[in-house]
Amino acid sequence: MVPGCLKTSCGLPTFCLAVIAFLAVTATAGQKPHILHVEVADAGWSDVGWNSPEFKTPYLDRLRGQGVALPHFYSQPTGTASRIALLTGRYPYTIGYKSIKGMYFPYSNFSLPLEYKLLPKYLQDRGYSTHLSGTWDMGFCSEDYLPQRRGFETFYGSLKGFLDHYNHTSVGLSAGYDFWNGSTVDRSAQGKYSTTLFSDRAVDIVSNHSVRDDQRPLYIFLAFDALRKPLQAPAHFIKKCNDIEDSDRKIRCAMMAAVDDGVKRVIRAFKDAEYLGDLLVIFHSSSGGPLNVGSRNYPLRAKKASVYEGGTRVPAFLYSKTLFGEAANSSFVGPTHITDLFPTVLKAAKMGTSRLPDGLDGVNQWTRLTSGRQSARRDMVYDVDISTGDGAVRRDGYKLVKFSEFATQKCPGYIDFPPSENKPRRVDCKEYELYNLDTDPAEEHDLSDVKRNKLAKLKDRYEAAEARAVPHVVFVNATASYPENNDGVWQPYGC
Ligand SMILES: *[C@@H]1O[C@H](CO)[C@@H](O)[C@H](O)[C@H]1NC(C)=O
Ligand SMILES: *[C@@H]1O[C@H](CO)[C@@H](O)[C@H](O)[C@H]1NC(C)=O
Ligand SMILES: *[C@@H]1O[C@H](CO)[C@@H](O)[C@H](O)[C@H]1NC(C)=O
Ligand SMILES: *[C@@H]1O[C@H](CO)[C@@H](O)[C@H](O)[C@H]1NC(C)=O
Ligand SMILES: *[C@@H]1O[C@H](CO)[C@@H](O)[C@H](O)[C@H]1NC(C)=O
Ligand SMILES: *[C@@H]1O[C@H](CO)[C@@H](O)[C@H](O)[C@H]1NC(C)=O
Numbered sequence: 001m002v003p004g005c006l007k008t009s010c011g012l013p014t015f016c017l018a019v020i021a022f023l024a025v026t027a028t029a030g031q032k033p034h035i036l037h038v039e040v041a042d043a044g045w046s047d048v049g050w051n052s053p054e055f056k057t058p059y060l061d062r063l064r065g066q067g068v069a070l071p072h073f074y075s076q077p078t079g080t081a082s083r084i085a086l087l088t089g090r091y092p093y094t095i096g097y098k099s100i101k102g103m104y105f106p107y108s109n110f111s112l113p114l115e116y117k118l119l120p121k122y123l124q125d126r127g128y129s130t131h132l133s134g135t136w137d138m139g140f141c142s143e144d145y146l147p148q149r150r151g152f153e154t155f156y157g158s159l160k161g162f163l164d165h166y167n168h169t170s171v172g173l174s175a176g177y178d179f180w181n182g183s184t185v186d187r188s189a190q191g192k193y194s195t196t197l198f199s200d201r202a203v204d205i206v207s208n209h210s211v212r213d214d215q216r217p218l219y220i221f222l223a224f225d226a227l228r229k230p231l232q233a234p235a236h237f238i239k240k241c242n243d244i245e246d247s248d249r250k251i252r253c254a255m256m257a258a259v260d261d262g263v264k265r266v267i268r269a270f271k272d273a274e275y276l277g278d279l280l281v282i283f284h285s286s287s288g289g290p291l292n293v294g295s296r297n298y299p300l301r302a303k304k305a306s307v308y309e310g311g312t313r314v315p316a317f318l319y320s321k322t323l324f325g326e327a328a329n330s331s332f333v334g335p336t337h338i339t340d341l342f343p344t345v346l347k348a349a350k351m352g353t354s355r356l357p358d359g360l361d362g363v364n365q366w367t368r369l370t371s372g373r374q375s376a377r378r379d380m381v382y383d384v385d386i387s388t389g390d391g392a393v394r395r396d397g398y399k400l401v402k403f404s405e406f407a408t409q410k411c412p413g414y415i416d417f418p419p420s421e422n423k424p425r426r427v428d429c430k431e432y433e434l435y436n437l438d439t440d441p442a443e444e445h446d447l448s449d450v451k452r453n454k455l456a457k458l459k460d461r462y463e464a465a466e467a468r469a470v471p472h473v474v475f476v477n478a479t480a481s482y483p484e485n486n487d488g489v490w491q492p493y494g495c
Helices: 013-025 058-066 079-088 119-125 194-211 235-240 247-272 338-348 366-370 452-466
Strands: 034-040 129-135 154-158 218-223 279-285 316-320 379-385 390-395 398-402 432-436
Touching (some): 058 247, 058 316, 079 119, 119 129, 119 338, 129 194, 154 194, 194 247, 247 279, 338 366, 390 452
Parallel strands (some): 034 218, 034 279, 129 154, 129 218
Antiparallel strands (some): 279 316, 390 398
């Protein structure tokens, strides 16, 4: 009996043979992989080279080409909600969080409750050496809520994000410094570009790990504050984007080029440490792009903070030199949701499915990904907002969008414009819209009047999703955290 073939997924003899061959060439098959998890903030569909050649991301393009592309990867409509989904494996609306008009920051006392054991904590408990280089975004009302207490062995970066990329100060009403090395305010970061600092730190972690001959697998969450505004980038990256006329888009392109360069340097460090054969890379954006700061989601509809595809379907891929075997250089068919990363990463870290927490919305896709099959997901909730009555769900190729204030509110559903046009095309919204994403990924043709049965079924699905919503957590202004009350620094304030 071949051990790898006891599972039902090994039903086909040819697949078993492939597994044997695969194990034979993969010396490290029994080990937990090192994981480099890269998140870029607010990178829209067309803010990466593979979807928009005017953007210069040659290294990421190549990794994606050699890895498994995730062309139907979905985030939440906004970054904080996506981070909740990623770290808990749950749809934010099922635990009291809004994705749109959530306004957690900068003034509220939002802090992700301690009752949730987070993805990095599971990995740490499995023997991983876990590190966050970048933005935390999950609240800091007291020391207990800081990344170091939620599963990260080390933390380097910002608690809040949305900072000036050089002086690391929040821009707006309550301006304050926010750059940390563990629990110490790190003033040495001042004047240095955030994307470069976060990448350098990850390089450092990898090489020190290797120098110390630390046998533990690494999990590095490299969570860039780019491409968030303010739009800033070093001149040598702007030069790469000089062909772009629009000045916001040019700098956005440069910020993405800096991400490309940073990831390249980190992966070179893995290579230098001879870890490359054991490395899994995860790359995704935190939400669709905000069109008012040079982002483009074309040809997808709408933008960040909407449940249309342009707000939620984001650039993503996986890469590994060894783990995907025959499935490398392919595209994963069917939807993957950001919550899926929770069980999928733990499965990649060889954790038994029975040890996952109850009530996850994330679907384990690992076996499907590594065997070249299609997504285990037929069904997805984009979001449900019980205070506005808006949201979206999908089942197979069909998607229902609910927009309750269609009669009185400005329709959020304009279609991002193709490069040849200079302004968005307006379209009308309805209370219920139905799209066939297989044939109409841009959501241009509402089928709610013609596919009545489909619409009824999707409405049922929406109601079932809505039934799981819990009332929104109430936030108050956490004035005690404000920089003006803390020597100009955002910091824990007691809760
Ligand atoms: C991926 O495969 C295609 C053929 O299906 C090939 O043209 C392409 O060069 C490959 N890409 C990489 C990066 O190997
Ligand atoms: C934020 O403040 C509200 C109102 O006082 C409170 O109900 C909530 O628990 C607070 N949140 C945290 C994380 O302290
Ligand atoms: C940081 O840079 C912003 C511009 O993005 C500026 O408005 C602010 O005054 C600067 N803050 C400090 C402390 O230098
Ligand atoms: C960060 O702190 C560690 C010790 O916790 C120290 O070794 C390192 O030099 C510090 N790095 C910076 C950039 O301050
Ligand atoms: C890596 O090691 C160097 C030299 O010992 C040290 O200065 C640096 O702080 C270490 N960095 C990290 C992230 O541990
Ligand atoms: C929170 O504080 C900000 C900045 O002072 C202010 O604009 C906002 O209205 C306050 N919100 C509440 C609910 O008090």
